[in-house]
Amino acid sequence: MRETDICILGAGPGGATAALHLANAGQRCLLLDRATFPRDKICGDALSGKVVSELRRIDENLPPRLAADATQLPAWGIDFFAPNGRRLGIPFRPNFNKATDPAAGHIAKRIDFDNFLVEEVRQRPEIELLEGVDIAHHERTADGRWHLRSADGAVEITARILLVANGAQSAFARQIGGHQLEPDHHCAGLRAYYQGVTGLSQDNFIELHFIKEFLPGYLWVFPLPNGQANVGVGMLSKTVSQKKINLRQRLTEILETHPALRERFKDAERLGPVRGFGLPLGSKRRSLSGDAYMLLGDAGSLIDPFSGEGISHAMVSGRHAADWTARALAAHDFSASFLRGYDAAVYNRLWQELRLSRAMQRLLAFPWLFNVVANRAANNPTLAETISNMFLDLNLRERLRQPSFYVKLLLGGK
Incomplete structure (x- = not known):
């Protein structure tokens, strides 16, 4: 003993x-x-x-x-891909310098x-x-x-x-x-490793894809050393159960058919099995x-x-x-x-x-909001930098919860 x-x-x-x-x-x-x-x-x-x-x-x-x-x-940032396919690149640090930072x-x-x-x-x-x-x-x-x-x-x-x-x-x-285990506060996920995925960010931005047909779930592609990538999907367990979604099947379908991904994965090789896991969320x-x-x-x-x-x-x-x-x-x-x-x-x-x-997470039920934010930020450097800072400043991130933030976007404001 x-x-x-x-x-x-x-x-x-x-x-x-x-x-x-x-x-x-x-x-x-x-x-x-x-x-x-x-x-x-x-x-x-x-x-x-x-x-x-x-x-x-x-x-x-x-x-x-x-x-x-x-x-x-x-890793220097995140590439969000809105349901309309628009990419919103958010650096972890605005105006970063890879040589010195x-x-x-x-x-x-x-x-x-x-x-x-x-x-x-x-x-x-x-x-x-x-x-x-x-x-x-x-x-x-x-x-x-x-x-x-x-x-x-x-x-x-x-x-x-x-x-x-x-x-x-x-x-x-x-x-x-x-x-x-509470399905409304639990996420089901799958992960697989791939070799030879093309189009990965030169700055090692991680990718989060909010695909219209897969919402409220999302797909990720994270670059790794030696030309590998971590690829997976996640969705609330409650939604998986209610909609009877086969995550493994959906992952394969998305990689093979989605216009933004199929060419990138056409010649990629999966390394090992697709593995599942559960995430008890802090919601x-x-x-x-x-x-x-x-x-x-x-x-x-x-x-x-x-x-x-x-x-x-x-x-x-x-x-x-x-x-x-x-x-x-x-x-x-x-x-x-x-x-x-x-x-x-x-x-x-x-x-x-x-x-x-x-x-x-709840905003995933409103894909049009993601599209509005991505469209505006793509043409507005000030807004793009504000969103970037939201990942560092919780007071700024609080604005994402406020309807006035989206009203201003819809009206063309910053």
């Missing part, structure tokens, strides 16, 4: 970030994962500017080390990025990493500790506080955290903690409802979980009421963005 004060389930971005922040604070912890790294995870593979910021909070040397890694590409974002396969973080974990003596351990049993003991046991019974652990970062399918989040405010535990990242249903981004949110929650773990240990208080401070900290940082993304 292993005894520890702090146990973290899951060594992905949320769990690894929490462990590294705890190590920086001089706290020892036990980090478990059922996989052995490097391991793949189904994802869009885009690393936003928030990921870079969270890496810097761990160690200011991590962003330049990531930028120098051959497994990533620097650090990249605002990156694109890297999760097998590589997650391993990048785990390699940092391996360097820290404060962190004990156990791989290939699938925790199947967890219960509170009479003295308030968590008792954990692996599926094969080979590993047993007791811990004073548990940080749960073991992903969207977390049994703990469902059984103890109360996070049930609903849920409890993230309880007696002696905290839920991180996907296990806490913190995925962006519009973009599907989850990596940076996992890292934000990991940072706050490390902070509140240290506070709980110092106060000798692991109660649900004390740990609600973790919920408040996470939502104080993320809720405005999640709320705005939920509003943007």
Whole structure:
């Protein structure tokens, strides 16, 4: 039986970030994962500017080390393709200079990025990493500790506080955290890797295609190193169920028949199978903690409802979980009421963005609005720069929720 004060389930971005922040604070912890790294995870593979910021909070040397890694590409913006086919290019940083500016974002396969973080974990003596351990049993003991046991019974652990970062399918989040699958707050997605897709951006802009016949879903194409691309589709599970949509079939049809994509994929080769995944969205405010535990990242249903981004949110929650773990240990208080401070900290940082993304997600029901915005921005540099800044400034992004913004566009205003 292993005894520890702090146990973290899951060594992905949320769990690894929490462990590294705890190590920086001089706290020892036990980090478990059922996989052995490097391991793949189904994802869009885009690393936003928030990921870079969270890496810097761990160690200011991590962003330049990531930028120098051959497994990533620097990303400079997003190409939105409106339902009418109009492209709206939104740089992450207006007037960027690739020769002098650090990249605002990156694109890297999760097998590589997650391993990048785990390699940092391996360097820290404060962190004990156990791989290939699938925790199947967890219960509170009479003295308030968590008792954990692996599926094969080979590993047993007791811990004073548990940080749960073991992903969207977390049994703990469902059984103890109360996070049930809600189709209106859950996204179904597919991902495949391709070689030889043509027409990718020279500046590695990621592509989001809002195709009229596929709304309210969207298709993405993200460039990767070595001429590869991450290609996939996402749609609310509620819509998939109501409309009986076969996402796998629709993905194939779009790539083979859509006028803007069929030529680009004509000679492309798919690398491996199309793989599916589910995303519990942060479009609903849920409890993230309880007696002696905290839920991180996907296990806490913190995925962006519009973009599907989850990596940076996992890292934000990991940072706050490390902070509140240290506070709980110092106060000798692991109660649900004390740990609600973790919920408040996470939502104080993320809720405005999640709320705005939920509003943007709902706009997918009005494709003509996307067309209006794309048409106006294509001919109005000031509007295009304003929209670009919306990805950096939440106060500006708030305008997307206001009807007056679209009224002005319809009337020809800026």
